[in-house]
Amino acid sequence: MMKAVILIMDGLGDRPCKTLSGMTPLQIARKQLLDRLAVEGETGLVDVISPGLPNGSDTGHLAILGYNPFDNYPGRGPFEALGAGIDLRSGDVAFRCNFATVGPDGVIVDRRAGRITSEESAALARDLSEMSLPDHPDVRIIFKPTVEHRGVLVLRGSHLSPRVADTDPHQEGARVIEPNPMDSTEEARTTSEILITFLRKASQVLANHEINRKRIGSGLPPANHLILRGAGQFRALQPIQQRFGVGCAVVAGGALYRGVCRAAGFDVMDVAGATGTYDTDLGAKVQAVMSAVKSYDLVLLHVKATDTASHDRNPARKKEMIERVSQSLGPLYELAGSGEIYIAVTGDHTTPSEIGEHRGDPVPILIWGPDVRRDCVERFDEVSCSRGGLHRIRGVDIMPIISNYLGKMEMYGE
Amino acid sequence: MMKAVILIMDGLGDRPCKTLSGMTPLQIARKQLLDRLAVEGETGLVDVISPGLPNGSDTGHLAILGYNPFDNYPGRGPFEALGAGIDLRSGDVAFRCNFATVGPDGVIVDRRAGRITSEESAALARDLSEMSLPDHPDVRIIFKPTVEHRGVLVLRGSHLSPRVADTDPHQEGARVIEPNPMDSTEEARTTSEILITFLRKASQVLANHEINRKRIGSGLPPANHLILRGAGQFRALQPIQQRFGVGCAVVAGGALYRGVCRAAGFDVMDVAGATGTYDTDLGAKVQAVMSAVKSYDLVLLHVKATDTASHDRNPARKKEMIERVSQSLGPLYELAGSGEIYIAVTGDHTTPSEIGEHRGDPVPILIWGPDVRRDCVERFDEVSCSRGGLHRIRGVDIMPIISNYLGKMEMYGE
Numbered sequence: 001m002m003k004a005v006i007l008i009m010d011g012l013g014d015r016p017c018k019t020l021s022g023m024t025p026l027q028i029a030r031k032q033l034l035d036r037l038a039v040e041g042e043t044g045l046v047d048v049i050s051p052g053l054p055n056g057s058d059t060g061h062l063a064i065l066g067y068n069p070f071d072n073y074p075g076r077g078p079f080e081a082l083g084a085g086i087d088l089r090s091g092d093v094a095f096r097c098n099f100a101t102v103g104p105d106g107v108i109v110d111r112r113a114g115r116i117t118s119e120e121s122a123a124l125a126r127d128l129s130e131m132s133l134p135d136h137p138d139v140r141i142i143f144k145p146t147v148e149h150r151g152v153l154v155l156r157g158s159h160l161s162p163r164v165a166d167t168d169p170h171q172e173g174a175r176v177i178e179p180n181p182m183d184s185t186e187e188a189r190t191t192s193e194i195l196i197t198f199l200r201k202a203s204q205v206l207a208n209h210e211i212n213r214k215r216i217g218s219g220l221p222p223a224n225h226l227i228l229r230g231a232g233q234f235r236a237l238q239p240i241q242q243r244f245g246v247g248c249a250v251v252a253g254g255a256l257y258r259g260v261c262r263a264a265g266f267d268v269m270d271v272a273g274a275t276g277t278y279d280t281d282l283g284a285k286v287q288a289v290m291s292a293v294k295s296y297d298l299v300l301l302h303v304k305a306t307d308t309a310s311h312d313r314n315p316a317r318k319k320e321m322i323e324r325v326s327q328s329l330g331p332l333y334e335l336a337g338s339g340e341i342y343i344a345v346t347g348d349h350t351t352p353s354e355i356g357e358h359r360g361d362p363v364p365i366l367i368w369g370p371d372v373r374r375d376c377v378e379r380f381d382e383v384s385c386s387r388g389g390l391h392r393i394r395g396v397d398i399m400p401i402i403s404n405y406l407g408k409m410e411m412y413g414e
Numbered sequence: 415m416m417k418a419v420i421l422i423m424d425g426l427g428d429r430p431c432k433t434l435s436g437m438t439p440l441q442i443a444r445k446q447l448l449d450r451l452a453v454e455g456e457t458g459l460v461d462v463i464s465p466g467l468p469n470g471s472d473t474g475h476l477a478i479l480g481y482n483p484f485d486n487y488p489g490r491g492p493f494e495a496l497g498a499g500i501d502l503r504s505g506d507v508a509f510r511c512n513f514a515t516v517g518p519d520g521v522i523v524d525r526r527a528g529r530i531t532s533e534e535s536a537a538l539a540r541d542l543s544e545m546s547l548p549d550h551p552d553v554r555i556i557f558k559p560t561v562e563h564r565g566v567l568v569l570r571g572s573h574l575s576p577r578v579a580d581t582d583p584h585q586e587g588a589r590v591i592e593p594n595p596m597d598s599t600e601e602a603r604t605t606s607e608i609l610i611t612f613l614r615k616a617s618q619v620l621a622n623h624e625i626n627r628k629r630i631g632s633g634l635p636p637a638n639h640l641i642l643r644g645a646g647q648f649r650a651l652q653p654i655q656q657r658f659g660v661g662c663a664v665v666a667g668g669a670l671y672r673g674v675c676r677a678a679g680f681d682v683m684d685v686a687g688a689t690g691t692y693d694t695d696l697g698a699k700v701q702a703v704m705s706a707v708k709s710y711d712l713v714l715l716h717v718k719a720t721d722t723a724s725h726d727r728n729p730a731r732k733k734e735m736i737e738r739v740s741q742s743l744g745p746l747y748e749l750a751g752s753g754e755i756y757i758a759v760t761g762d763h764t765t766p767s768e769i770g771e772h773r774g775d776p777v778p779i780l781i782w783g784p785d786v787r788r789d790c791v792e793r794f795d796e797v798s799c800s801r802g803g804l805h806r807i808r809g810v811d812i813m814p815i816i817s818n819y820l821g822k823m824e825m826y827g828e
Binding site for chain 1: 804815821828
């Protein structure tokens with residue numbers, strides 16, 4: 001039975017960098033194993049959504065999992081909530097949240113409340129989640145902290161709407177925004193009222209919280225406010241097993257990636273040391289993939305730090321991260337040598353590491369396996385892969401191509 | 415702040431020509447600068463609309479500006495009218511017109527009225543435009559002559575329709591056609607009545623016009639009839655600034671190109687010597703582009719004569735025109751060397767110059783700039799560019815790709 005592993009290096013695509021002698025990080029990286037996969041496999045370019053359109057990691061992953069984001073993207077909140085382990089139901093409205101420090105005048109002093117610890121935010125969260133709102137007894141409030149100052153808020157009830165304003169002004173020194181309705185529906189008005197009531201009560205709870213009294217006592221900024229962004233209403237996606245005939249698992253540190261995959265019906269593997277940061281334990285993640293591939297048709301392995309380096313405008317660090325990833329794949333390549341595993345490698349968008357922002361340039365892709373049509377490309381990078389046998393495809397083409405190799409695509413016609 | 419220049423050589427694509435030793439005009443042309451841009455940039459092929467579909471200059475430009483012509487093409491009349499400087503309003507119905515010579519039996523003797531001079535047609539037009547129609551007091555007639563026998567007619571009023579027949583039979587010796595309604599709507603019937611009344615009155619005015627008496631006296635065919643084609647109803651397009659975040663200007667001699675760009679919200683640059691013909695002042699046009707690029711994000715430079723040579727079935731002249739264009743770009747290339755200007759070069763369709771008609775073969779494209787992913791292509795022609803890093807894209811992809819390079823595309827997702 002054939003299996004597949006898809007490695008997504010976040011923000012992998014790049015442009016020629018002045019500081020790398022006009023090469024991209026992928027071009028200059030010593031990445032023997034990735035190049036070997038390119039030599040032995042087929043390669044190409046991917047417009048993750050469409051030519052020239054810069055996409056987020058959320059819409060990019062949705063496309064790579066085979067879901068047209070224009071039909072299926074609910075906003076980022078629901079993916080983060082799923083990634084945080086909340087079991088969403090259709091109709092739930094979810095938000096990304098920060099604990100923040102807000103002055104008496106409503107102005108944001110610190111969007112991250114001095115990056116409070118995960119332990120502190122867990123203690124604060126206990127007094128926020130499941131808070132009851134007398135005027136809305138049918139609405140359930142679910143708040144779950146994730147890492148440091150970050151968390152997710154879910155409103156569960158009937159007749160809610162995601163069409164309310166972000167309260168996060170995205171900059172310090174600006175006032176917190178009211179979660180006003182963004183259309184004239186009753187659902188948006190009701191949701192806005194619920195949020196206003198909840199956020200007011202939450203601020204009262206936080207202001208008097210023991211954790212914050214301690215922080216103020218130690219001269220630290222208090223986490224006295226929740227700010228919200230990325231509202232979205234969850235609708236179940238058609239499960240990937242049904243769509244492409246494959247049972248799937250994901251190994252990823254970041255909540256977003258776990259959440260998008262969960263929305264598509266993946267099982268989420270927990271790996272100690274998979275942090276979604278530079279210090280992630282790549283060896284442990286690859287081992288988890290090798291273990292999961294015994295039980296699943298397809299395992300997605302996500303590495304975030306290539307994008308982090310891009311946003312940090314550090315082409316050299318991106319190159320190093322690519323090299324580390326390539327080295328870490330050794331055991332998987334050995335296992336795949338049995339001839340029963342395909343390996344695909346690509347990115348979810350381009351983040352030129354001298355710009356530090358997402359751009360719409362295509363990303364390279366390689367597909368390696370026992371019976372792929374080997375092309376003449378010998379290196380895995382943006383320019384070499386432009387001569388590859390896969391040509392220029394779209395993100396939504398990747399899953400059908402892989403499922404086809406696994407013999408799981410249903411025939412159309414007779 | 416990054417800027418972009420798009421050079422469109424009309425009808426640029428071609429096929430191997432017997433008279434050019436089996437080469438295309440682009441392949442055989444000595445065009446050092448265009449080839450240099452190909453060496454230093456990325457290249458590919460463009461299906462302006464879709465593979466194999468021959469397109470007009472109007473639909474081709476619409477696609478290249480990023481508007482799907484199947485949703486946005488109003489017919490040619492409105493573009494010509496905009497290009498002639500008429501400020502169209504939504505609902506206006508516009509036609510291209512010729513002054514023609516028609517015999518007493520209604521048969522066309524000369525579709526161009528002996529190519530009357532622009533001065534003569536301007537004098538005739540003064541007695542046609544703003545003519546009042548007693549039965550349709552609410553309809554305004556706007557007629558504007560352009561070059562020689564050519565002009566545009568605009569009907570302004572409520573409840574008009576472009577669904578009326580061309581009166582131009584497109585060949586001499588045939589009878590002028592009645593502008594009959596082409597569907598059963600009241601709008602089409604009314605528009606047909608208005609046109610019949612107007613054209614009858616126009617013929618009376620022209621028959622007795624001093625200009626025509628003089629022409630007949632000199633043995634020249636009189637401009638005694640207006641023949642119409644290309645009916646279209648104007649609807650405003652979403653402005654390109656809003657669509658792609660770029661402020662745009664166009665340098666073009668031909669009315670159509672100025673008109674399509676105006677419809678998309680471009681500012682139109684007037685350049686003395688930009689004629690849209692072989693004798694166009696390329697140097698002046700390039701200087702105008704270099705000046706406009708100071709104030710606009712994107713400047714479109716259009717050259718018509720490559721297509722004229724194709725329709726004239728003159729591959730050698732097309733080759734010469736390509737060489738002249740390449741030479742004229744020197745100052746722009748020098749300016750762009752500052753690293754702040756992208757240059758894209760392509761065509762709006764293929765016109766094989768041994769056939770003399772539009773065909774649906776793709777056209778080559780190159781994009782040159784400080785951080786594009788340089789591919790291995792070293793010549794700018796139909797065959798070399800088929801190996802380029804851009805692969806095979808569509809006309810509507812060009813603007814997103816350029817706007818992406820300018821950092822003006824809005825991100826989709828987070």
